[in-house]
Amino acid sequence: xxxxxxxxxxxxxxxxxxxxxxxxxxxxxxxxxxxxxxxxxxxxxxxxxxxxxxxxxxxxxxxxxxxxxxxxxxxxxxxxxxxxxxxxxxxxxxxxxxxxxxxxxxxxxxxxxxxxxxxxxxxxxxxxxxxxxxxxxxxxxxxxxxxxxxxxxxxxxxxxxxxxxxxxxxxxxxxxxxxxxxxxxxxxxxxxxxxxxxxxxxxxxxxxxxxxxxxxxxxxxxxxxxxxxxxxxxxxxxxxxxxxxxxxxxxxxxxxxxxxxxxxxxxxxxxxxxxxxxxxxxxxxxxxxxxxxxxxxxxxxxxxxxxxxxxxxxxxxxxxxxxxxxxxxxxxxxxxxxxxxxxxxxxxxxxxxxxxxxxxxxxxxxxxxxxxxxxxxxxxxxxxxxxxxxxxxxxxxxxxxxxxxxxxxxxxxxxxxxxxxxxxx
Ligand code: UDX
Numbered sequence: 426x427x428x429x430x431x432x433x434x435x436x437x438x439x440x441x442x443x444x445x446x447x448x449x450x451x452x453x454x455x456x457x458x459x460x461x462x463x464x465x466x467x468x469x470x471x472x473x474x475x476x477x478x479x480x481x482x483x484x485x486x487x488x489x490x491x492x493x494x495x496x497x498x499x500x501x502x503x504x505x506x507x508x509x510x511x512x513x514x515x516x517x518x519x520x521x522x523x524x525x526x527x528x529x530x531x532x533x534x535x536x537x538x539x540x541x542x543x544x545x546x547x548x549x550x551x552x553x554x555x556x557x558x559x560x561x562x563x564x565x566x567x568x569x570x571x572x573x574x575x576x577x578x579x580x581x582x583x584x585x586x587x588x589x590x591x592x593x594x595x596x597x598x599x600x601x602x603x604x605x606x607x608x609x610x611x612x613x614x615x616x617x618x619x620x621x622x623x624x625x626x627x628x629x630x631x632x633x634x635x636x637x638x639x640x641x642x643x644x645x646x647x648x649x650x651x652x653x654x655x656x657x658x659x660x661x662x663x664x665x666x667x668x669x670x671x672x673x674x675x676x677x678x679x680x681x682x683x684x685x686x687x688x689x690x691x692x693x694x695x696x697x698x699x700x701x702x703x704x705x706x707x708x709x710x711x712x713x714x715x716x717x718x719x720x721x722x723x724x725x726x727x728x729x730x731x732x733x734x735x736x737x738x739x740x741x742x743x744x745x746x747x748x749x750x751x752x753x754x755x756x757x758x759x760x761x762x763x764x765x766x767x768x769x770x771x772x773x774x775x776x777x778x779x780x781x782x783x784x785x786x787x788x789x790x791x792x793x794x795x796x797x798x799x800x801x802x803x804x805x806x807x808x809x810x811x812x813x814x815x816x817x818x819x820x821x822x823x824x825x826x827x828x829x830x831x832x833x834x835x836x837x838x839x840x841x842x843x844x845x846x847x848x849x850x
Pocket of ligand 1: 573575628635669670674680681739
């Protein structure tokens with residue numbers, strides 16, 4: 426099939442590359458000329474495992490353009506994969522979505538617009554109305570949310586747990602099903618509002634699990650239990666399952682913070698206070714800040730102390746620092762008067778952090794530090810020679826914000842080690 430993808434970000438590029446790999450003929454359109462030029466030269470503007478290979482392998486079936494006409498020409502499906510960042514009020518900003526909708530030209534044959542961007546419930550209705558107003562009855566609309574996680578997006582797209590298609594017209598849903606032929610997964614077809622809600626509710630549930638285990642971790646600290654064991658014990662219950670029960674210093678990224686806020690706001694705008702979700706968001710904010718207290722417990726005041734932040738990306742396997750806990754942590758520590766060094770294998774700390782010394786290796790960041798925080802569980806940190814690291818530090822204080830290291834081993838190297846929700850020494 427001929428497919429157009431609007432938006433060459435994480436979601437758009439992965440969607441385009443994976444559909445081309447299924448044999449479809451794909452044109453990816455973005456407004457950023459530099460980005461399109463780079464893609465045409467064969468450069469990949471983002472770090473996403475397997476994406477570069479996929480783009481390369483399907484070069485013949487992939488084109489990149491800034492031109493709407495070129496993208497739409499002959500297309501049977503038009504994916505919308507543009508950003509929907511939060512506005513000042515926490516609602517999703519749909520400006521980029523509306524721009525795409527308003528740019529769609531009149532077409533002779535049936536074209537199905539498939540919404541991949543995460544949008545509030547009711548957006549599909551509003552888009553349908555706008556298309557009808559413009560006399561674009563030939564343009565169908567479906568909600569086809571994505572559930573891909575960064576770092577594993579290509580794999581997640583190719584091996585999804587389910588494909589959700591919310592449609593006004595069953596024939597449009599069938600087009601999307603056909604487009605995914607070759608991918609083994611149950612297909613959930615439903616109305617557009619429900620498809621939009623499935624995406625928001627899935628993310629809300631996942632963040633609820635994270636904040637839940639983080640609160641359990643905090644109570645473990647107060648009572649002397651170990652959350653790693655507790656999570657294992659909970660997760661083996663088949664009704665609960667093991668996923669998203671890793672306690673840490675909070676969730677970040679391009680989706681969870683934005684989408685949970687958007688659902689909270691959507692509920693509030695509809696006259697309902699989503700109390701559970703409000704608490705989940707609040708717990709996450711507090712969780713990032715608790716690290717400061719942990720450092721202070723070992724160092725006293727952190728004014729003038731040097732703190733090393735190990736890992737800056739919101740999770741390993743990505744260079745993405747959107748809403749990363751590292752940003753809040755760095756700002757809080759700076760406000761308390763600490764001097765900060767930081768290391769990340771791929772995220773560009775310089776672009777996001779002012780007044781932070783960016784080091785070329787974890788050991789370099791630890792040089793002369795009074796304390797260190799593992800912010801992102803990069804596998805590289807498991808390879809660090811902690812005896813050597815300790816000898817370079819001024820004080821051997823380590824807060825393991827992701828519970829990735831063995832407390833006993835670190836203590837054997839003379840560290841004052843603190844994890845999240847693990848009994849203190
Ligand atoms: C997420 C969803 O997984 C995906 O389905 C959705 O489409 C977009 O949002 P992503 O943001 O890429 O994907 O990352 P994910 O791996 O889900 O992690 C998000 C954040 O939660 C990270 O900051 C991670 O560190 C944190 N997290 C995750 C925890 O703190 N504990 C966990 O148990 C799991």
